[in-house]
Amino acid sequence: MSKPSGFKRVELVRDDGDTHAIYVKQHTSQSAETADSASTHDRTVFVTHLPIDLNDEDIRNTFNSVVSVESISRSRLALAHTEYPSGLDSDSEGYINHYRNPNRNVHMVLKSSSDLKKLLKCAQITIHSHSINTSSSLLQLYKSSRPAHSAVKDFTNNFMKQFEADALAEKHRQISNEKEAQMEDDGFTLVERGGKHGRAANEAGVQVASKLFNGGVVDEDSAEYRRKKRKFNQPLDDFYRWQRRERKREDLANLRLKFENDKKRVDEFKQHRRYKPY
Template sequence: MAQSATLPANVAGLTPLPVAYSETETHILYARAHSGSKKANAKGKDAEFPEGRTLFLVNVPPDATEREIIQFFKSSGTVERVVFDSDSMQPDDELGDASESESGDENAHGDAADGEEPEDEERPRKKRKTQRSAAPQIIPLPSPPLRTLRRTGRTAHVIFLDSSSLARALAPPSKPRPWPVDASAPHGLAHYAALHAALRPPLDAVRAHADSWMAHFEWVQAQARQASKYRRGEAVVDADGFTLVTRGGAYGKTLGGGVAVASKRFQEEQSGRRARKNKKEKKEKDAFYAFQIHEKKRKEIIDLKQKWEEDKAKVEKLKQSRKFKPY
């Protein structure tokens, strides 16, 4: 926005800091000393934003980088680090847990690859000596340094090395200070041109990245199979040379896979299923053709006539014996 003639010394407890983008355009930053809250103290935020040397900024430019903010406050003192509000939304402990889990998985794969058995393993297994292979490295796609575009009106915390630097940063400037542009990251239209090129890497780079990623995935799957308690298709043999067999559900299986022994209940279920299937197929074949349907109907009519004749003979026999009383 255009620079106004005079700026107030304080706006809602914030000190205006004019920034000169050009000779005619000025941007206003609003700053104050950071003060912790009870909620922040309970979560341990004081260690992240120490009071007395942390500057709270409002209306940070959406394309500002950490290096530009450090250069802007270089005249006030040495800046230890800059934390944007969008970067602090994800807690650090989650990242730590993820890294620990990844390292734990790698250790588990490494122990399995060395052929060592876990202590809590109940059933014996054959020890196999294998050499631990290094994980294939994933070739990353080319990624040029780009700016992180944030929403307008974002905030940031600037942590200085001492409290005197914070006091100098909050002093109202006599005139707008120029905004330092980071030359390492494209600015303006060059940023979008670099982003367009980064989203369309060359095919050779994409092929190398895909091949390295698949090689790493296959390596992880191989390590997982080696780390599994029982390997599929490999039976577990005890010290006397006998194959260990156990009953599991409808099947009896050897430990680790291999040949399975069907149980009696499973065999009975299979035989009953086959008998029902054969009966159904036979029933469908009896009335499959048209002549079969006609023969079936003709036989039903003949059977009805024969039964009627038999019933008629029974009635005549009852009449002769004078035992028939129709009314």
């Protein structure tokens, strides 16, 4: 790669021996200078083609090994959010964020103009970075987002088993609701005994034994069994609401009939003059 016009080529050397070329030159502002820019124009350097994995702290530590850096500034472009692999610390998260930062240019204000001259004479600078290695971090991020085939298979099988179990439970619930809402020929809905733990009938219609059973054997000679059987066989009076209404209607009709009969008897007594109330 040819050197851009007006720039000084400086090599950044990593711990593993890899090098990366950057280009530096004294910054010259084309706009009207302010009081601050006028006081720093002779000690401001423009650096371009920086490694994409270096953050501001790494840049400051790297150049402080050669010169004294007062401040660093670069445009704050929006960084896309990245899901980090498990086990990365905060420095590593900030490090990976810079993978998507296209801004590789900085303006550095040095402590003095002599630092600027010293920097422009440098040929190599060792990178002082607290971040993890670029290739290893990218490899770790790649592996974390692509699990092993066996892990994907186990997850899929467990998901399908749970899905089938939920579908079967939903089917049984719908069948149970349909049976509960089924209306008989006389227009009434059958009320079934649920038991202590609710309905326990399976698909074959097998019910859980009630307290009447003792080890699966019924003692028909016991007094308790005869009493419960006699009570069970008795008709259920006033079980339905319409039965209670019919009984009340019959009682009122009987009272009305009795009142009319008593009234007729009183009239007969008056006619035969045998009515003596006192």
